[in-house]
Amino acid sequence: MTERGLRERKKADTRAALAAATLRLAIELGWENVTVEAVAAAADVSYRTFFNHFSAKEEALLFPAGTDQPRLSARLRAQPAGTGVLAAARTALHADLTELEADAAALRDRITVVAGNPSLLPRLVEIGAADEREVAVAIAERTGQDAETDLYPGLLAAVLSAAVRVTFSRWHVQRGAVPLTTLLDEALDALAAGLPEPPH
Amino acid sequence: MTERGLRERKKADTRAALAAATLRLAIELGWENVTVEAVAAAADVSYRTFFNHFSAKEEALLFPAGTDQPRLSARLRAQPAGTGVLAAARTALHADLTELEADAAALRDRITVVAGNPSLLPRLVEIGAADEREVAVAIAERTGQDAETDLYPGLLAAVLSAAVRVTFSRWHVQRGAVPLTTLLDEALDALAAGLPEPPH
DNA sequence: CCGCTCGCTGCACACTGTGCAAGCTTGCTC
């Protein structure tokens, strides 16, 4: 399933080379100075080939592995039916973040680029929270509600997305000193406590 | 301060005409079929003039009044120092949403366009939550914390942003039957209660 | 009334993203 032949392996290599070149050039030159032409040249393929692998420049930076990998909604559905929504979400998010933290160097570089280019920030959320809409549906399935009309599923999905975003930000500021999962737990605990105002 | 002369009035008219034409064409043709050239033609100005008023196509749709209007962070700072952060945020958000709901028809059209084009969704958040970063700083000032390192300010700002986004979504689904402020209160109450899982 | 300011306009340009029609390598079949 991982490699079915030389052709697919070469294709994956090309995609990886393009993604790596994109990230490297973004760090070296700044995101706005990265052109698709330069990326293609750095990866030794033609300009046109870039768009055979990525539909847009941002995709090469933020979705180097492709969009068909297991997403948060899938992980959430995989949790046993007995557990509560919040606990299930916490477990699913842990799995997601652990996987991302596996190549921490690339993740840090990516966040660095995004931090310097706010226009990319929304897309980063998609990495962590995948398709927030799907997550809302998965939550609705678990609570027996309707994702369209009821408040809870959409709100929880959006709030989880926000928690992940904040977690990425803090992880980056602390230069990865604390694991993503630990930081996420802090955020989720604060949420579960109803966001009580801390003493000052 | 509102109008200082014929020239400024004409400029504001041009901007308003461009914004209105953008919204109208987006509803009629779909966002992806709206070209700047068509918008400029509909507003009876040249192509180049469009970019003298808006730095990008999305800005004409989402920030028709300009980005220098009073933002959420300013409203938040304007709240009396005695009140708690959550209460202050609620009041500030009420003011913001009430103002937006004043021209409900345009707001509904805008949300319709955004709902059909997820790529625009992140920008809509900016309308409601303004600059989330500034809000985080304002929260930090109120709690005597540091917006960079402490969890609370950034988390609360992100969560408020999420609540506003969900509120817009529900308002749109219900076709504006319930005021924005009422829907926002429901979301904030759920958050303050720690997002307890509803019975199913 | 004269000059200055400033919005509007046209032109040229770099870049993104897409459709189409090739060419060439891979992998499968006979």
Add this chain to the structure above:
DNA sequence: GAGCAAGCTTGCACAGTGTGCAGCGAGCGG
């Protein structure tokens, strides 16, 4: 192993976005 289909790569043309620059003309101040 020869051929054939599939599909990755490539070049070309094109629509559209966004920017820099220079000129024009109407509003504004002295």
